[in-house]
Amino acid sequence: MADPEDVSWLLNVRAADDALKTEVGDWHVVPSCTSRALVRRDGGVTWFVDRDRLTSEVLARGGVVVTVAQPGTLAATLREAARQGSIGTNLRRTPEALGSIIEQHGKACADDTVARRRWHKHSTELQSARRAHIVDAVAVVRLMAWLIRTVPERTVSEFEAAEMLEAFRAEQPGYKGASMPLMSASGPNGAQPHYVPRRQSSRSLNDHPIFWMDSGGHYLGGTTDNTITLALGDPEPKHILAHTLVLQGYIALATSRFPVGTQALRLDTIARQALWREGMDFDHSTGHGVGNYLNIHEGPLIGREPGPTTAVPVEPGMIVTNEPGYYVRGDFGMRIESHMVAVESRHPNFLEFETISRLPIDPRLVDFGRLSLSERQWLAEYHRVVLQDLESLLDVHSATWLRAVVQTFVSRV
Numbered sequence: 001m002a003d004p005e006d007v008s009w010l011l012n013v014r015a016a017d018d019a020l021k022t023e024v025g026d027w028h029v030v031p032s033c034t035s036r037a038l039v040r041r042d043g044g045v046t047w048f049v050d051r052d053r054l055t056s057e058v059l060a061r062g063g064v065v066v067t068v069a070q071p072g073t074l075a076a077t078l079r080e081a082a083r084q085g086s087i088g089t090n091l092r093r094t095p096e097a098l099g100s101i102i103e104q105h106g107k108a109c110a111d112d113t114v115a116r117r118r119w120h121k122h123s124t125e126l127q128s129a130r131r132a133h134i135v136d137a138v139a140v141v142r143l144m145a146w147l148i149r150t151v152p153e154r155t156v157s158e159f160e161a162a163e164m165l166e167a168f169r170a171e172q173p174g175y176k177g178a179s180m181p182l183m184s185a186s187g188p189n190g191a192q193p194h195y196v197p198r199r200q201s202s203r204s205l206n207d208h209p210i211f212w213m214d215s216g217g218h219y220l221g222g223t224t225d226n227t228i229t230l231a232l233g234d235p236e237p238k239h240i241l242a243h244t245l246v247l248q249g250y251i252a253l254a255t256s257r258f259p260v261g262t263q264a265l266r267l268d269t270i271a272r273q274a275l276w277r278e279g280m281d282f283d284h285s286t287g288h289g290v291g292n293y294l295n296i297h298e299g300p301l302i303g304r305e306p307g308p309t310t311a312v313p314v315e316p317g318m319i320v321t322n323e324p325g326y327y328v329r330g331d332f333g334m335r336i337e338s339h340m341v342a343v344e345s346r347h348p349n350f351l352e353f354e355t356i357s358r359l360p361i362d363p364r365l366v367d368f369g370r371l372s373l374s375e376r377q378w379l380a381e382y383h384r385v386v387l388q389d390l391e392s393l394l395d396v397h398s399a400t401w402l403r404a405v406v407q408t409f410v411s412r413v
Helices: 004-011 056-062 071-084 096-105 113-119 123-150 158-170 187-191 237-254 264-277 373-393 396-410
Strands: 036-039 045-048 066-069 087-089 108-110 175-178 183-186 210-215 217-219 226-231 257-259 287-289 298-302 319-322 325-328 332-335 338-344 350-355
Touching: 004 036, 004 045, 004 113, 036 071, 045 071, 056 066, 066 071, 071 087, 071 096, 087 096, 096 108, 113 298, 123 158, 123 210, 123 217, 123 226, 123 338, 123 373, 123 396, 158 175, 158 183, 158 210, 183 187, 187 210, 187 325, 187 332, 210 332, 226 332, 237 264, 237 319, 237 325, 237 332, 237 338, 237 350, 237 373, 264 287, 264 298, 298 319, 319 350, 373 396
Parallel strands: 045 066, 087 108
Antiparallel strands: 036 045, 175 217, 183 210, 210 226, 257 350, 287 298, 287 319, 319 338, 325 332, 338 350
């Protein structure tokens, strides 16, 4: 038995566009189709969904393999199926009411096959995800350039910055809506890793040099979730130190190589080493799997604690985030976040990561003297690719700003 997200991936269906529209500050909408499904051993699918919610194209696509049934018939069908044999289901995503029906009339077996399969993206999904990150980066880079130019000239609030990014995203082709609430944080608010501003209570970005924004968008075929950190004033040495250490952890994970079969939790410490050497840390996971035009959060989880999503081996085709950070209560916070694809290494039986996000790092927050030559080379090459992919898609002002950023990193090699 599959849950709504598994069903949406399995049948390649998503919610209608108008269901994805939210106001800035609201929680994100997962574009899964509200439904359940039973998949038989012979491959046939009974899809429990309100037929009125489906377009004629979706109905026709199911052919003879998919049988549409009213949601109200799920309980009776599930009882009958349970009597005939065990029911495989993702126990972590099965409501108690449905689990009880199975247990009363048969046996429920833990089976998250569909979820595990959708964590592993096929080539078309990967191609669409790469394209989505380029399109999305155009909007985010426009915001970064706009902030650098505007904050010295007038007051800009956290909420206005979030609204501006949403406006830039809305101009991008294929944009369907926010994949998450726009987390726009300045100064002390930035010490809350998941702070969401409100119109009437957000801080001015002019009052503190450190600003970060965690945001993402849904696009046809891809979903983004990235965090940028900017210096919008003169950063203090403590800000530069913290950001440089976070950046070193970010690069360490992005460039890591590991044996096939390595569990996601084994990668968590890689992104923390630079911070740990200075007695610093962050209190959230280092990364998570990303749904393809679905939920931004799925497995595997790159976290410290053993569990059903952290003990999963990282496999080729999985898209995961890389998001180390650092937070000081009542003072400031910062995070760098991008998406990576696990790919096969040139060394047999080893994997590594390809960074598919295309967002620049703020060089004003980097102590280049702390970076090794290989770290500086990686940053230079990464930013060359960012410029190559985005330059022709940006307006003159944004492109000029991005070229200056890239040149700073290139000149440090």
